[in-house]
Amino acid sequence: MTGNKAPWRHLLAHLRPHWRTVLAGGVLGLLGGASGLVLPLAAKVVVDSLLGKRALLGPVLLLAGAAIVGAVLTAGSRYLLERTGENVVRRIRDQLSGWILSLKVGAMDRLQPGDLMSRLTSDVTLLRSVTANAVVNAVTGLVMGVGAIALLASTDLVLVGVTAGVLLLSCLVFAATMPRIAAANQRMQVAIGRLAAVTERALGAFRTVKANGTERRELTRAVDASAEAWRHGLRVAGLQAVVGVAGTLSTQVTFIAVLGIGAARVGAGALTLSSLIAFLLCLTYLSGPIGQVVSSVAQWQAGLAAVRRLTEVEAMPREPAGRDDVAPGADHRPVAVAFTGVTFGYLPETPVLHDVTVQVPAGGMTAIVGPSGSGKSTFFALLQRFYEAQRGHVSVEGRDVRQWPLDELRAAIGYVEQDAPVLAGTLRDNLRYGAPAATDEQIRAVLRRARLTTLLDQLPDGLDTVVGHRGTTLSGGQRQRVAIARALLRRPRLLLLDEITSQLDATNEAALREAIEDIAAGTTVIVVAHRLSTVVNSDRIVVLDAGRIRAVGTHRGLVESDELYRELAAGQLITAGKGARS
Numbered sequence: 001m002t003g004n005k006a007p008w009r010h011l012l013a014h015l016r017p018h019w020r021t022v023l024a025g026g027v028l029g030l031l032g033g034a035s036g037l038v039l040p041l042a043a044k045v046v047v048d049s050l051l052g053k054r055a056l057l058g059p060v061l062l063l064a065g066a067a068i069v070g071a072v073l074t075a076g077s078r079y080l081l082e083r084t085g086e087n088v089v090r091r092i093r094d095q096l097s098g099w100i101l102s103l104k105v106g107a108m109d110r111l112q113p114g115d116l117m118s119r120l121t122s123d124v125t126l127l128r129s130v131t132a133n134a135v136v137n138a139v140t141g142l143v144m145g146v147g148a149i150a151l152l153a154s155t156d157l158v159l160v161g162v163t164a165g166v167l168l169l170s171c172l173v174f175a176a177t178m179p180r181i182a183a184a185n186q187r188m189q190v191a192i193g194r195l196a197a198v199t200e201r202a203l204g205a206f207r208t209v210k211a212n213g214t215e216r217r218e219l220t221r222a223v224d225a226s227a228e229a230w231r232h233g234l235r236v237a238g239l240q241a242v243v244g245v246a247g248t249l250s251t252q253v254t255f256i257a258v259l260g261i262g263a264a265r266v267g268a269g270a271l272t273l274s275s276l277i278a279f280l281l282c283l284t285y286l287s288g289p290i291g292q293v294v295s296s297v298a299q300w301q302a303g304l305a306a307v308r309r310l311t312e313v314e315a316m317p318r319e320p321a322g323r324d325d326v327a328p329g330a331d332h333r334p335v336a337v338a339f340t341g342v343t344f345g346y347l348p349e350t351p352v353l354h355d356v357t358v359q360v361p362a363g364g365m366t367a368i369v370g371p372s373g374s375g376k377s378t379f380f381a382l383l384q385r386f387y388e389a390q391r392g393h394v395s396v397e398g399r400d401v402r403q404w405p406l407d408e409l410r411a412a413i414g415y416v417e418q419d420a421p422v423l424a425g426t427l428r429d430n431l432r433y434g435a436p437a438a439t440d441e442q443i444r445a446v447l448r449r450a451r452l453t454t455l456l457d458q459l460p461d462g463l464d465t466v467v468g469h470r471g472t473t474l475s476g477g478q479r480q481r482v483a484i485a486r487a488l489l490r491r492p493r494l495l496l497l498d499e500i501t502s503q504l505d506a507t508n509e510a511a512l513r514e515a516i517e518d519i520a521a522g523t524t525v526i527v528v529a530h531r532l533s534t535v536v537n538s539d540r541i542v543v544l545d546a547g548r549i550r551a552v553g554t555h556r557g558l559v560e561s562d563e564l565y566r567e568l569a570a571g572q573l574i575t576a577g578k579g580a581r582s
């Protein structure tokens with residue numbers, strides 16, 4: 001799917017690589033359908049044979065043969081087309097998964113994961129029937145319909161005129177209803193997406209929902225969203241019923257009109273009885289292709305609604321395609337970092353960082369402190385190019401982050417988020433997440449280096465311990481330590497730690513602090529810290545205030561020179577000053 005092509009072009013583009021199978025399926029379907037046309041012809045021969053007292057065996061055998069051949073051809077066609085549908089759907093799912101995972105962080109901020117999941121599952125499934133049946137069925141239906149009408153025309157032109165008149169009326173109903181079916185389908189898919197988003201929101205905060213006793217409120221939200229999907233679903237069903245009724249009525253009205261007018265023409269000697277029977281059978285046959293075209297158009301409308309929602313995802317800003325997994329690089333030397341006149345806002349008109357200029361030399365530990373919301377985590381986000389500065393440059397090792405290949409940049413950086421997410425799987429899977437080739441020995445060495453070996457002693461099956469969804473079977477402190485060990489295993493050149501000691505007890509915190517000071521000897525470490533104990537021994541401290549650099553210095557220097565820092569430090573006096581370097 002590319003650019004702003006019309007949705008139907010997208011659908012056809014997905015079918016194009018499978019055109020041979022589609023063609024084969026279409027031809028088989030056409031032949032299978034055409035074998036049905038033998039029925040009225042054979043019936044005419046049977047009636048003529050009866051009236052002329054001729055042998056019936058030949059026409060009856062012809063009928064049976066046509067039925068068997070038709071069934072086999074139709075089954076073959078159905079299999080080929082269903083297979084194409086599965087292939088197309090699989091390709092679209094793969095493509096969509098790729099798009100979703102390569103979305104820019106800023107784009108993801110505005111999205112609801114549940115809605116994205118519903119696009120990947122429910123919307124894509126809708127495309128299956130379109131690609132499997134709708135296109136081919138519409139074409140074969142049309143061809144067979146035209147064939148049937150030609151056969152009718154060869155029988156009696158007056159009766160063809162009657163048939164065409166009634167069919168034209170039902171076409172008008174059809175044309176008026178189809179756009180409404182399309183719109184209702186689109187609204188139904190949007191409502192299903194909303195239902196998925198509402199459910200995902202509640203499941204993502206399951207304990208908060210329970211603790212606040214808001215199950216009923218969450219249920220009401222889900223029920224409302226589901227009712228909306230149901231309302232639009234009903235509308236689609238109602239409109240489809242109108243189309244169905246119009247189709248059935250038109251067939252029956254045509255049948256009755258043809259029977260009446262045809263009987264009069266037989267009475268007047270303008271038509272033979274066998275021709276009238278053949279005409280009526282042919283008319284019955286015609287309802288098949290007509291129904292086929294009608295249901296294809298309805299499926300097509302649902303498919304277009306789904307395609308629109310998929311192309312919306314395609315149009316969202318993505319990071320460069322085809323990036324390799326961010327595996328650790330071979331170079332482990334520490335890197336210098338610099339912000340030069342950086343201004344950035346999540347919404348460009350409301351900057352969060354204002355004209356920030358600061359240098360962090362290679363190696364050593366730098367702490368960023370500042371009141372909540374002052375922009376500390378944003379500083380980390382820009383370093384990893386999750387977002388790009390509106391003004392100024394962020395550089396790593398003297399190179400603007402925009403000049404770095406994104407995979408290399410991220411391979412050089414170890415990052416531990418505030419929430420320290422842990423993924424479902426074993427502890428080993430989690431630790432090796434960013435360094436899949438790491439051996440158990442390397443894992444244990446990192447845990448030792450980071451003074452985290454107690455983690456293994458605390459868990460029942462050591463590295464084989466299975467952690468639940470989002471690591472819920474681990475404690476907050478254990479999750480933090482897993483996330484730290486995971487980052488260290490990558491041997492990053494720049495280690496970004498965002499409030500990593502917030503959930504650790506004093507003993508573990510002291511051990512980790514020592515470990516980080518050790519690591520800082522060979523890596524550039526930047527920590528965002530609220531605990532003064534983490535900050536006091538830093539080589540430099542950057543004080544951020546409302547997105548501006550307020551001061552840079554050592555603990556002792558800042559305590560003397562900066563009022564805000566003094567206030568921040570005063571709030572955490574327990575360890576303040578103890579062991580400060582200068």
Ligand SMILES: Nc1ncnc2c1ncn2[C@@H]1O[C@H](COP(=O)(O)OP(=O)(O)OP(=O)(O)O)[C@@H](O)[C@H]1O
Pocket residue numbers: 109346347352370371372373374375376377378379
């Ligand atoms: N993804 C986002 N979209 C929009 N605004 C954001 C986003 N992330 C942060 N902000 C806003 O940017 C500002 C700075 O946030 P940031 O997380 O960098 O602060 P912080 O100093 O790390 O705060 P804390 O110490 O509380 O973690 C805040 O006003 C916050 O509301």
